[in-house]
Amino acid sequence: MIEKKSVGKKYEYYLNDKLGTGSFAEVVKGKNKKTDEVVAIKIIKRSVLAKYGDEIMNQIQLEVKILQQLASLSQQSMCPFINRIYEFLETANNFYIVLEYCNQGTLYDQIKKVKKIEEKEAIFILFQLLQALSLISNNNIAHRDIKPENIFIKDGVYKLGDFGFASQKSLYQTHLGTFPYMAPEFFNSDNYNTKVDVWALGLLTHEILFGEIYYIGRSQFEVQQKILTKPYLLNDRKYKISEQFKNLLYKMINKDQKTRISAQEALMDPIFDFCKNDPRYLDIMKAEKLNQHFEENSEQVEQISLLEDEDKLKKELEQQKKKEQKEQQELQEYQKLQQEKIISEKNQFIQNGIKGIKEGILDKIAGITLMVQLADYLNENIQQLCRFEILYILKQAAILIQQLKDRLEQQAILGKHDHVKIQFDCEIWMHFYEDRNLLQFIDEIEEVKNQIKKKYIDYVNIINYFSLINFPTEHHKIESIANLNLTKPIDLQLYQEQLFLKMQFLKQDSLKTENQFIKQQIDKCILWMYAAYEFQKLCSGELFDIKRFIQAIINDDVEEMKCLTLK
Structure with a gap:
């Protein structure tokens, strides 16, 4: 029988329900025990973080801070195009980030199935993601790792997620990202702004339209040199899209960040006029309004419930702590062997x-x-x-x-x-x-x-x-x-x-x-x-x-x- 685990008193998950694994975290499918809502739970083990030092710990705290800020801003701005955080929980051994579950996977999964997406649908996807970029850039947040794997899909809505590399203005000198989507200023300048995300979203759009990664090479150095020197051109016959769409991509994938279009300016392009009256978009915004009303009522009920169950929660946490300590010991031994093997x-x-x-x-x-x-x-x-x-x-x-x-x-x-x-x-x-x-x-x-x-x-x-x-x-x-x-x-x-x-x-x-x-x-x-x-x-x-x-x-x-x- 597969073991069921609890996160606090509110969430639970099964160990075999994994959605993904990263360098120091794994994401599992869970649920809210009180509402039965399916959620995604990002589990970060303290023992794994320890070997990366304080810098990674600070980045996780920054990620949570940015997600919490964006959750509030998304509600205020009626922007359902960002993968939302519900809660951040800590135990002696783990951090837990409880996120909105996206039932249709990622844009990367979609590309693997269909290879290319036709022009009108690509414009509709870009329209949604530009709204997410507009919201985060208005608040001096740069995502810094926009790629198909970090675009999640829930009931047909495209959501920007995984803010593990995100930063606010004070950290804009740190150069992070995934090479084929990194803007030129990452390599030739000590400073950059939120327009690095516009560049990456432009290349992502190119990828879903034509089924190719534009800047690709056999090594990171080769990719870097192409980004710095190879012009972005759509003159080849294989790039069969409207001139209007080509012009927008040229403005987004512009090597000069000073003249590169911003997310806010891109949204003003007439190419998106049909999106604003698309029945799907109207349904998305209507559902967002109803969802916000439901969440406000749920928060009031939860506050009462939290006070009643506080003692019970303490006991559960103590039991969970013992289990996690045992797991941590086993994990440390396994990791030691793996590390020796890797070395x-x-x-x-x-x-x-x-x-x-x-x-x-x-x-x-x-x-x-x-x-x-x-x-x-x-x-x-x-x-x-x-x-x-x-x-x-x-x-x-x-x-x-x-x-x-x-x-x-x-x-x-x-x-x-x-x-x-x-x-x-x-x-x-x-x-x-x-x-x-x-x-x-x-x-x-x-x-x-x-x-x-x-x-x-x-x-x-x-x-x-x-x-x-x-x-x-x-x-x-x-x-x-x-x-x-x-x-x-x-x-x-x-x-x-x-x-x-x-x-x-x-x-x-x-x-x-x-x-x-x-x-x-x-x-x-x-x-x-x-x-x-x-x-x-x-x-x-x-x-x-x-x-x-x-x-x-x-x-x-x-x-x-x-x-x-x-x-």
Whole structure:
């Protein structure tokens, strides 16, 4: 049998009637024992809050204060479009926020079912929610987390709820929210106003109209950059709504908060004229008036009942306190185990990420050192044909290894543009930079750089001497490119044109010769020169599986080298 629990003397709920779960609270379906009215009860455990510190406790108290204020304002202003609070109760172990129950779930549930909502219905929904925004902004309240999950539906009425991130003017510098709905001023300004909610409601309306989240990305950083830079446009054919509605959305999703329309101004748009006479809206307002009259009478009856049952309530609270203490003990033990598990998994995730970064960087270094092997091979086999290319390859390798060292020293994040195998979240990179092995890593790169530099200088001397003896008329050309400034690259187009011609020359020789050994050696030279020709792809991991290619070199397996030239 499922246990039934009481909240004070007035409310009760069953443990299996959960409506939702958050970071430090859960919401259950309950009822008012005296009136049988169904309610939603938000249960916040003190033990869970303790680990978040005073800041979360203060935010919950602020949420309750704002909800109580809005409950009163909603009655005064006849605004049924805010999810109302009925009571706030405390026990030794828990806080309880008793809220209006919305029997049709959330707007998020509705989107999952229908994907898109037609224009006229979307306008009617927006009309209701703008009234909620108008009420809260008139009282200097910013909701700060408007999204489909926080729009509740009760008997066809759309209600703004979950004020867990809400604040009043004194806290407007705190940046909170759900990324795809956060206004630009959250990221580029220290101050903002209640118009952040108009921006979010505009994007929510876009979502229900077209079945898409406009600002979406693979990371929070990518979403932030799109919000700051990507214009909101509805020029595509898929955005089939009236120009009048498009113009209103443009005014709401305006990156400049100073010129962005307010909720009050939006409600004056003629697009909402039909809503004011819609039979559904008239019925909503009529029901709200009757409900207020009923609540006033109920409050008078409850005040008398409270006095009569005060002693009984104390006894029930004592019994409940004992039960909750036992539950708290069990929960603490469970949470401790869960926390240890989370920490262990997190550490493993970080270590795996650091290992992946190291492997990616080592793979990039392997690609650069393979370029040096290319230069060695060309020097040993076809020096007289590839003098210019040998120096070019070594110089590019020295530049690339220096760039890699500089970026690691500056803690600049490497990504797919640097190497296809290096793509990790910022958090993993931050842990990598704090890893004590990073300095050793940089020292090793410095050593590789010095070896390449020395080899480059040696080859300059060898090739200068070789060209002076064998090609005195072309010697000045070698001297002009063989400078020791390793930060200055050689002209790429000139290098690639010459190397391509030499590859064509060798290919013709391969076709002419019938000696298989000579043919194999020529083919091998062509493959090495092709690798040199595509050195940028080589060092990004796009052209070769470097480890397999090196193994093919060691094994002198020309066929294996061929299959790796196009990954």
